[in-house]
Amino acid sequence: MSAALALLSRDLRLGLRQSVDVVIVVLFFLVAGILFPFAIGPEPRILAQIAAGVILVMAALSALLSLDRLYQPDFEDGSLDGLVLAPLPLEIVALVKALAHWLSTGLPLIVAAPVLGLMLNLPGPAYLPMLAALALATPILSLLGGLGAALTLGSRRGGVLLTLIILPLYVPVLIFAVAAVDAARLGFGGQETFLLLLAAMALTCLALTPWATAAALRQAVS
Amino acid sequence: MVERKFSEDALFEGRRLACQRGERLLFQDLDFVLRTGQALILEGANGSGKSSLLRLAAGLARPAFGGLFWGGAPIGKDAEAHRRRLLYLGHADGLKAGLTVYENLDFWARLTGVTTPLDDALDSFDMAPLADLPARFLSAGQRRRLALTRLSLRPAQPPVLWLLDEPTTALDAAAQATLLALIRRHLVEGGLAMLASHDPLPGLDAQRLRIEDDHAEAAV
Numbered sequence: 001m002s003a004a005l006a007l008l009s010r011d012l013r014l015g016l017r018q019s020v021d022v023v024i025v026v027l028f029f030l031v032a033g034i035l036f037p038f039a040i041g042p043e044p045r046i047l048a049q050i051a052a053g054v055i056l057v058m059a060a061l062s063a064l065l066s067l068d069r070l071y072q073p074d075f076e077d078g079s080l081d082g083l084v085l086a087p088l089p090l091e092i093v094a095l096v097k098a099l100a101h102w103l104s105t106g107l108p109l110i111v112a113a114p115v116l117g118l119m120l121n122l123p124g125p126a127y128l129p130m131l132a133a134l135a136l137a138t139p140i141l142s143l144l145g146g147l148g149a150a151l152t153l154g155s156r157r158g159g160v161l162l163t164l165i166i167l168p169l170y171v172p173v174l175i176f177a178v179a180a181v182d183a184a185r186l187g188f189g190g191q192e193t194f195l196l197l198l199a200a201m202a203l204t205c206l207a208l209t210p211w212a213t214a215a216a217l218r219q220a221v222s
Numbered sequence: 223m224v225e226r227k228f229s230e231d232a233l234f235e236g237r238r239l240a241c242q243r244g245e246r247l248l249f250q251d252l253d254f255v256l257r258t259g260q261a262l263i264l265e266g267a268n269g270s271g272k273s274s275l276l277r278l279a280a281g282l283a284r285p286a287f288g289g290l291f292w293g294g295a296p297i298g299k300d301a302e303a304h305r306r307r308l309l310y311l312g313h314a315d316g317l318k319a320g321l322t323v324y325e326n327l328d329f330w331a332r333l334t335g336v337t338t339p340l341d342d343a344l345d346s347f348d349m350a351p352l353a354d355l356p357a358r359f360l361s362a363g364q365r366r367r368l369a370l371t372r373l374s375l376r377p378a379q380p381p382v383l384w385l386l387d388e389p390t391t392a393l394d395a396a397a398q399a400t401l402l403a404l405i406r407r408h409l410v411e412g413g414l415a416m417l418a419s420h421d422p423l424p425g426l427d428a429q430r431l432r433i434e435d436d437h438a439e440a441a442v
Contacts, residue, residue, distance in 0.1 A: 006332035010321070017320040078314025085280060085305050086333050222283040 003088040004096050011100035021066060025105055026112045029062040033116040044121045051120035052130055052181035053174075058116070059109050059134060060170050063141040066105045067166075068159045070097060070149045075220060084221050094213035095206075098139075098146040106138030126185040129195065133177035136198040143205040144169050150216035173201060228382045228412035231293075232258045234279075238288035241274045248274055249433050250287065261405065261415040261426060266433035272418035273313060275433065276385045279416055280310040309381035313388050315369040319358035323349055323368055326357055327375075336377045346374035347400055362392040370397075373404050384408060384415040390423070402426055 036054050074080040083093050148166040152158035180194035240250035248271030256262050264272040277283045281304050290297045297304040317326050344350040347367040
């Protein structure tokens, strides 16, 4: 337990010391999101319609932006050997790493999302479902992203490969997250169902990805 | 009177080991036997497979042929027990440039279950004056010394098998002497050590294993 905390506090401390990385992710999320009103035009109705989709797609791309520093630095400086050999099970290492990634990327994105929502004219009733959907979707991104980062360790152009592996897996998350926001925005109701489905996906990822990530990490160091 | 910390009958063996990296066979038919209180120095040219042998011994990689045995049982049978009994220091230092000297050591200490204060360990390689310095400002030798400081940590269950990859690289004479003294104490306490080194390591009573250059023999 204290070993897991040591790893979490090390990763968070490193994240804070290099806080420019976090700022870049959030800025990318906002700036790239703001491009849409310029490209599509300021028609409020259209913006309201695409807002949820834009926010969730931008969150995915922003989270992917930071995945290359999840395992790559540890792999290069030899810490990964130490983590693989540590008394701590490697599955827990994978879980802690994903948690650190979520705290330093997912959480700031959730905080920044309402700003983007304002700029995209997201209607008032849709904010809460949008935040709930993000709160469920970003951990999935961190968990799946950790797996992708572990799988592409040591390969050339790993970042691009990682994106190609992860984004297709993100499609169902996107569908249900946007459906939840739209249900609230159009007043259909039933957003809870979509959010529950998202929660089920998050739990599935939580249960399965640490094992797969640990196997990929063992492969990477051998 | 020396106090034996480890059991008397430790036995670490490699039998008919072969290691393949990519398409190349690094070595084959390699045997070694290491008992309580013994050290083994791996010698050989660059790229002959010294580091690879250490990674096999750590269980990080698997041999292409042959096996590694602890007390007669394959190390893969209880991989967790093997991980707990070894301390592996690779040629990469495993240090984070953004953390201070103390934070770096503290992380490895907490990860491996060390609960005692780190002052003694920091003193061993004279890192205490640099404790608050971010590791990015350390010289190559200082980085190495910080990595080696992990040898002085005293976990509740101290690792009996030390696997050190080029531990003397970039070390000055004083630090080399400290390292040798630490290794000797570890051996006297009944520990085992495997080292890859180009340095002669004077004063260390050890077996030597020469890994032959097998470059001509490409794997088919």
